[in-house]
Amino acid sequence: MKQEFPKGEIKSIKGRSFSIKGDDIDTDRIIPARFLKCVSFSALGEQVFADDRKELKGNHPFDLENNKGANILIVNDNFGCGSSREHAPQALMRWGIRLLVGESFAEIFFGNCLALGIPCLTASKKEIIKIQKLVDENPKQIWSFKLDELSISNQKETIKLNLEEGAYKMLYSGKWDATSQLLDEEERIKKIFKNLPYLNNFK
Amino acid sequence: MSSGTLYDKVWDLHRVKELPGGSTQLFVGLHLIHEVTSPQAFSAIHEKNLGVKFPNLTIATVDHIVPTSNQQRPFNDPLAEEMLTTLEKNCESHGIKFHGIGSTSQGVVHVMAPELGLTQPGMTVACGDSHTSTHGAFGAIAFGIGTSQVRDVLASQSLAMKKLKVRRIWVDGALQKGVYAKDLILHIIRHLGVKGGVGFAYEFAGPAIEKLSMEGRMTICNMAIEGGARCGYINPDETTYKYLKGKEYSPKNQGWDNAIKWWKSLASDSEAKFDDEIRLNGSSIEPTVTWGITPGQGISIKEKIPNPELLPHNEQQIARDACKYMDLEPEKPIEGTSIDVCFIGSCTNGRLSDLQEASKIVRGHKVATGIRAFVVPGSQKVAKEAKQKGIDKIFLKAGFEWREPGCSMCLAMNPDKLEGRQISASSSNRNFKGRQGSASGRTLLMSPAMVAAAAINGKVTDVRKLLQE
Numbered sequence A: 001m002k003q004e005f006p007k008g009e010i011k012s013i014k015g016r017s018f019s020i021k022g023d024d025i026d027t028d029r030i031i032p033a034r035f036l037k038c039v040s041f042s043a044l045g046e047q048v049f050a051d052d053r054k055e056l057k058g059n060h061p062f063d064l065e066n067n068k069g070a071n072i073l074i075v076n077d078n079f080g081c082g083s084s085r086e087h088a089p090q091a092l093m094r095w096g097i098r099l100l101v102g103e104s105f106a107e108i109f110f111g112n113c114l115a116l117g118i119p120c121l122t123a124s125k126k127e128i129i130k131i132q133k134l135v136d137e138n139p140k141q142i143w144s145f146k147l148d149e150l151s152i153s154n155q156k157e158t159i160k161l162n163l164e165e166g167a168y169k170m171l172y173s174g175k176w177d178a179t180s181q182l183l184d185e186e187e188r189i190k191k192i193f194k195n196l197p198y199l200n201n202f203k
Numbered sequence B: 001m002s003s004g005t006l007y008d009k010v011w012d013l014h015r016v017k018e019l020p021g022g023s024t025q026l027f028v029g030l031h032l033i034h035e036v037t038s039p040q041a042f043s044a045i046h047e048k049n050l051g052v053k054f055p056n057l058t059i060a061t062v063d064h065i066v067p068t069s070n071q072q073r074p075f076n077d078p079l080a081e082e083m084l085t086t087l088e089k090n091c092e093s094h095g096i097k098f099h100g101i102g103s104t105s106q107g108v109v110h111v112m113a114p115e116l117g118l119t120q121p122g123m124t125v126a127c128g129d130s131h132t133s134t135h136g137a138f139g140a141i142a143f144g145i146g147t148s149q150v151r152d153v154l155a156s157q158s159l160a161m162k163k164l165k166v167r168r169i170w171v172d173g174a175l176q177k178g179v180y181a182k183d184l185i186l187h188i189i190r191h192l193g194v195k196g197g198v199g200f201a202y203e204f205a206g207p208a209i210e211k212l213s214m215e216g217r218m219t220i221c222n223m224a225i226e227g228g229a230r231c232g233y234i235n236p237d238e239t240t241y242k243y244l245k246g247k248e249y250s251p252k253n254q255g256w257d258n259a260i261k262w263w264k265s266l267a268s269d270s271e272a273k274f275d276d277e278i279r280l281n282g283s284s285i286e287p288t289v290t291w292g293i294t295p296g297q298g299i300s301i302k303e304k305i306p307n308p309e310l311l312p313h314n315e316q317q318i319a320r321d322a323c324k325y326m327d328l329e330p331e332k333p334i335e336g337t338s339i340d341v342c343f344i345g346s347c348t349n350g351r352l353s354d355l356q357e358a359s360k361i362v363r364g365h366k367v368a369t370g371i372r373a374f375v376v377p378g379s380q381k382v383a384k385e386a387k388q389k390g391i392d393k394i395f396l397k398a399g400f401e402w403r404e405p406g407c408s409m410c411l412a413m414n415p416d417k418l419e420g421r422q423i424s425a426s427s428s429n430r431n432f433k434g435r436q437g438s439a440s441g442r443t444l445l446m447s448p449a450m451v452a453a454a455a456i457n458g459k460v461t462d463v464r465k466l467l468q469e
């Protein structure tokens, strides 16, 4: 049942979905700071939303039997705000999340997700509430996301989503793994290094 | 689109290439790393068989996980010890300078780097930590990055980034006595909202900003991120140069004169264009305290805790949530709220002037019974200078604990934690649920002087009353 981590072009994602409701859910909640004490990300999946889950004693969306194996997360406004910790998207990814759909995402969180190959798409408040309602009513339904159509659909309903062009291109081409692109520009980087006064003793 | 601002100029100087995705490949002039967000980045470059491209441009320290009561190695917490040794090994094998435990320059990364003169105007500064915005106080473009970008910077000294819009926040007047940089930034975030700065770099300017010391300016830029702005900056001026003069990494001799000329040329032009502008009056700002669970939920000490039902529609839900979590009663004054713990420290307010201002309030008083109060200097240098000035004694005499430098209860990755429902008066930057180490712990953000006042009275207090005494 374990899914592979994202790789290559990311053009479609299929699976069950569930919601985490509420605005301004920060990364401290997604992964409380005490779990940052690790030199590898591998155990983070089990610790996602640890404090909220403890409080809800088995009734948190990440614990509900129905949601096991789901890979699409529906959220509200400003999801992932707060600390820049990449542990947050890592924890979501290692739990099994492959796609987020929400009203809006915090900027660093959005970038951190993209760098892992996890798209974060947006829709209006009205649309998100509609999806959340559909998902609540029938957690078993399969949703399918298509990047080229920028939409998510459960066969009956299709909802249009938004994604900035840059992120779209990166996912479409499979070039969301930035490092290799950056390394192509060695010469230009050296030139900037040589031209910056502060790196050359202000000569 | 902005033009002629410091942000535009520095951006252009560091631009490597426009990337297909609409972002820009940007050269990073100073890369700071610490133990929490770097180990996975090093693993990634090892896996891919990549080296560190410019090891001299990366500087490391350890701050988040260090115990503040006893820094003897090995640390009691084996996980903390493992994180530290991993960083030590990574630095050693790649030739990266590490200001570790035992070094006189160890400290919270955003405190120690400016102290060494590492942060200078016109640089691009990146660090795997959202409060990297702090370094913007020097007129640098400084922003927090995620671990995969740390990997990119190690491997290529560059990263992919979207250019931000620039909003100028112009603050007229001057801060009144008992009102500090922390109050100003809490006030700004309250009014622009925690999302107000998303997509923006904040340029802080105007008479009230110019009058601030470098340390006050760092407090302001530090919390730009709490207002949603990934970076905040202040144009360099005489205050900046004076601070930098003679620092370990500052330019010397002829280099110094050339540096000043270059730095001056980078400040925003008088006819610079901004994407947005906001004007505030600094003279009317009062000591500000948060009552809720986001840094935007702040009110002046004279105000009452808002009634969620009377707030604008989009703020109601989070306000209800906050009232429930904080267990504070709407429409009651914030002043007089009882507290349990007082924390003075962090990269927002753990610098010498912060401790100094707080010590002026503390001098000759005692911490109220039942209150646990402690001071955690932001760095070894801060600790040393504070001791030379006898500041540690003032706190100790009043019944505060005086600790070793580190992040401490700012995020409680070390043993310093709130317990249960404890409520703290804290000079740090985040009041999120569970931020200070207890899943149900509560945090009131305020200036260090206000924390000191709270410690003495055992409850939230208008610091100006103690200043008059």
Ligand code: SF4
Residues within 6 Å of the ligand: B063, B064, B108, B109, B110, B129, B131, B346, B347, B348, B406, B407, B410, B411, B428, B429
């Ligand atoms: S003091 Fe707090 S905000 Fe600053 S770097 Fe440490 S944990 Fe982060």
